[in-house]
Amino acid sequence: MDFLLDPFIITIPSSNGNRAENFIDGLYDWTSEIRRKNHKFWLSFPIVNALIQENQYPDLNNIPRYMEKGVFVDAITLFQALRKIMEFPSYLDETIPQIDHFYFELEDSVVLPSEVEERLSPTVADALKETLIELAIAKDVFDDKLANKILFGTSDIPEDEERILLETCVINIDNDDTKDLTSEWDIVTSIEQLDEIEGFMSFWEDTQRAISWMYRQVIIGESNPEPCPKVIAGEGFHDSIRSHGYHNKPTMLRKIFRITVLGLIGKIPRTTGKKESTHHALTDGKAGPQYIRESDQATAWRLYIQEKYPGWRVHYWQKKDKSVELIKFSSHDDKNFF
Numbered sequence: 001m002d003f004l005l006d007p008f009i010i011t012i013p014s015s016n017g018n019r020a021e022n023f024i025d026g027l028y029d030w031t032s033e034i035r036r037k038n039h040k041f042w043l044s045f046p047i048v049n050a051l052i053q054e055n056q057y058p059d060l061n062n063i064p065r066y067m068e069k070g071v072f073v074d075a076i077t078l079f080q081a082l083r084k085i086m087e088f089p090s091y092l093d094e095t096i097p098q099i100d101h102f103y104f105e106l107e108d109s110v111v112l113p114s115e116v117e118e119r120l121s122p123t124v125a126d127a128l129k130e131t132l133i134e135l136a137i138a139k140d141v142f143d144d145k146l147a148n149k150i151l152f153g154t155s156d157i158p159e160d161e162e163r164i165l166l167e168t169c170v171i172n173i174d175n176d177d178t179k180d181l182t183s184e185w186d187i188v189t190s191i192e193q194l195d196e197i198e199g200f201m202s203f204w205e206d207t208q209r210a211i212s213w214m215y216r217q218v219i220i221g222e223s224n225p226e227p228c229p230k231v232i233a234g235e236g237f238h239d240s241i242r243s244h245g246y247h248n249k250p251t252m253l254r255k256i257f258r259i260t261v262l263g264l265i266g267k268i269p270r271t272t273g274k275k276e277s278t279h280h281a282l283t284d285g286k287a288g289p290q291y292i293r294e295s296d297q298a299t300a301w302r303l304y305i306q307e308k309y310p311g312w313r314v315h316y317w318q319k320k321d322k323s324v325e326l327i328k329f330s331s332h333d334d335k336n337f338f
Contacts (some may be wrong), residue, residue, distance in 0.1 A: 001198060001250075002146060003188060004131065005030070005041040005091065006116060006154035007124050011056045021028070026155060027058065037213065041153060045093045050127035092131065094298070096138040096147055102170045104133050109168035112186070115157040116164075136166050136183035149248065152185045163187060186251035197250035197300065204253055207233040207326070214257045226265040230323040240329040256305055256329060260314055263303040264324060278304035282315055282337060291337070293317060298325070300337070305329075 009030060013023050030041065051057035110129040117125050152164055156229045164319035166183045188197065204210045211231045219225035228234050238247075263279050271277040272290070281290040282300035291300035301319035305312040311332030317325040327338055 001041060001151060002149060002251060003108075003151035004135070004185070005043060006152065007047050007051060007128055008116065008119050009153070009155060010043075010058050011051060011120070011124065012058050030153070040090060042090045042092045042095075042150065044127070044131040046127035046130045047124065048091075050121075050124045054121050054123055056121070056124070086266040092135070092146070092150075096134065096144050097142040099134055099141075101135045101172060101174045102137055102141075103173050104137075104168055104170045106130060106133070109133060109166060109322050111165045111167075113157055113164070116154060132138055132164065132166055132183075132185070133168060133170075133181075135185075137167070137170060137179045139183055140181050141179070150185065151250070152187050153189075155189055157187070157189060161211055169306075186249055188251065197254065200254055200257075201250050202255065204247075205238050206235075207231060207237075210257050211261060214254070214261045218258060218265075220268070226267075228261060228265050231260075231264065232323070232325050233326045234317070234327050237328060238325045244329070244331075246329070256312075256314065259305045260303060260316075260326070263314075268303065278307060296320070300327070 001101070009026060048057060087091065106126055106129050110132050112125065112129070116128075135147045139146035164185045164187065166181065169178055169180050171178050183252065200210070200213065203213075208231060211228065215228045241247055241253070241256065246256065259268070263270070268279045269277075270279045272281045280302055282302045283290050292298070293300070296319055298319045301316055301318060303314045305314060307331065312329065313332070314329050315327040315337055317327060319325070329337075330336075
């Protein structure tokens with residue numbers, strides 16, 4: 001899998017911080033694991049140039065600087081980590097289409113998680129945003145394969161941060177055409193998570209296996225967990241995920257199944273009314289009766305995967321024997337429930 005590396009991972013920590021040892025270990029883990037497996041991280045010229053400008057790029061000249069300032073350094077480990085970056089630099093700029101004839105404004109275009117932006121200098125944060133806008137142009141204008149599949153690799157941020165969002169307007173300076181762009185990137189926070197994602201994406205359409213796998217993840221550490229009902233996918237459920245492109249969005253794909261399992265085992269309480277509920281009966285209108293399938297008297301339910309717009313949710317039938325049939329993955333604007 002390919003991902004853009006968070007500049008924080010390769011940013012040299014200040015001498016008065018206590019991040020030095022973690023920095024070395026983390027850098028070594030990321031670079032070593034990626035080289036051993038089928039993963040690849042990317043940087044960009046703007047990001048590297050900004051780090052060099054801020055004297056934060058981890059080249060070998062910084063090893064003596066560490067020692068002079070009394071920061072703990074395992075020089076051999078650091079050298080091995082740095083060598084992997086310097087010997088095999090992978091620059092997005094050399095791979096994605098050239099976008100020199102597009103103009104864009106950085107301000108308010110890219111919404112970075114605060115935990116990512118606040119630990120970068122403004123110069124480096126702007127370089128990261130510039131890179132993400134260039135990727136968005138490559139995705140939308142050129143339909144570039146790398147730009148469409150790349151993830152964002154970071155560390156030490158909350159698990160509920162799942163995506164980086166971008167909304168901006170770009171201008172083609174050759175013909176003054178303007179284009180509104182919307183784009184997003186899934187976040188991964190460790191090599192281990194990458195491996196989990198890669199595995200899950202290979203079998204998510206085997207519904208029972210995917211639900212069972214996710215159930216094992218969410219009950220870790222529980223001594224007496226609620227059982228998960230039998231779950232099948234109704235006709236069209238998988239296609240509804242594909243129609244929105246989330247079969248290629250590993251973080252969101254896992255979230256769809258994780259929230260579904262949490263709902264089915266009662267960790268997201270279910271209500272018959274809709275008000276202030278993210279798991280409620282699916283009804284005919286705001287105050288109408290709950291939908292019931294005539295053939296088997298199964299009841300219809302809605303479970304929100306994401307509350308904020310576009311309000312992704314899963315609709316499902318629950319049968320008399322408590323087994324579940326997943327109906328559809330859709331947005332708030334989709335008024336076709338089934």
